[in-house]
Amino acid sequence: MAQLVDDRKSATIERRAKLFRGFADPSRLAILGALCNEPLAVHELVERTELSQPNVSNHLRCLLECGLVASDRDGRFIRYRISSPRITVLLNDVDALLDVVAKGVEACDNYREA
Amino acid sequence: MAQLVDDRKSATIERRAKLFRGFADPSRLAILGALCNEPLAVHELVERTELSQPNVSNHLRCLLECGLVASDRDGRFIRYRISSPRITVLLNDVDALLDVVAKGVEACDNYREA
DNA sequence: GCGCCATATCACTCCTCGCTGATATGTTGT
DNA sequence: ACAACATATCAGCGAGGAGTGATATGGCGC
DSSP states (O other): HHHHHHHHHHHHHHHHHHHHHHHSSSHHHHHHHHHSSSSHHHHHHHHOOOOOHHHHHHHHHHHHHTTTTTEEEEETTTEEEESOHHHHHHHHHHHHHHHHHHHHHHOOOOOOOO | HHHHHHHHHHHHHHHHHHHHHHHHHHHHHHEEEEEEOOOOOHHHHHHTTTHHHHHHEEEEEHHHHHTTTEEEEETTTTEEESSSSSHHHHHHHHHHHHHHHHHHHHHHHSSOOO
């Protein structure tokens, strides 16, 4: 039983970690940030994020698989949009937390200065 | 000016990404999760998370530098606590988002099955 | 002061993930 | 059907970071 609880707990933690990893990349954040304003096609995302096209496509595939974005075909374009307003909520709360800890986060050199 | 805006925007993105990376690790999530309930000393965290002591200390240093946790000396113990309730808010947001996308996240194999 | 416990630090290895460059698939007009 | 554009896929490279083991520091009681 204790084991069962542990398993459930760690399963939750693993899921959380995996979801956080989805957000823990500047390229994906740039894409999600752009999509929070309006749905966009891939080539539009390439323009705005200044990332390479394969790079954007790769990230979109990941985000799509994870269910963080959805896609609709529109002629030869494929238009992507965020799948849930909860994503926007999450990003806003991160900014709120950054209001408090931004200095520390920037100073922390345990991983590379972005 | 456009350049300035770009710089500001990308600086925001980099900060967000760095903060997300802080949360994007099962060990740190286990530590933060435990601390959300009550302040704990290092050896207590070691017991509950079943991580090695150096490992816990390393993560705590990082979390401390980032300002996500705070510490108080208490005799020979050092008691750690989360620094802001916004962290709890953020973790709740993630769980809320997981309610929607959990299946997709687990299925996504672009990064390793936690 | 000495041993003990609590915590921190460091060097090292391994693994994961992001980016690139080339190429494939698909869709639309003519 | 062909040319042009939009998007997806894949192999390979390179870097960042997590964990371990050994060791150092620091406070406490006897």
